[in-house]
Amino acid sequence: MQKGTRYALLLACIPVTMLVFMLPLVNRIEPRVLGLPFLLFWLALWVFLTPFFLLAAYAVERRLNLPEGEE
Secondary structure: OOHHHHHHHHHHHHHHHHHHHOHHHHOOOOOEEOOEEHHHHHHHHHHHHHHHHHHHHHHHHHHHOOOOOOO
16 A cells, blocks of 8 residues: 555544544533534534545645656
8 A cells, every 4th residue: 555545544534533433422412512512513523524634635645646757
């Protein structure tokens, strides 16, 4: 596996980890953030942030895995 692909996969796994595996830790009604229970705020936040992580993963993959002759 190329170096850029490894970093891109790590970046892409961050939102999945935060949305799935962190739920038992943030499953709270209080505190309320922006009038939402904390769990709902957490889910909405990570749904909003996911495209930015995927864009960063794409940029890292593209930058570190340039075809031969392109620098």
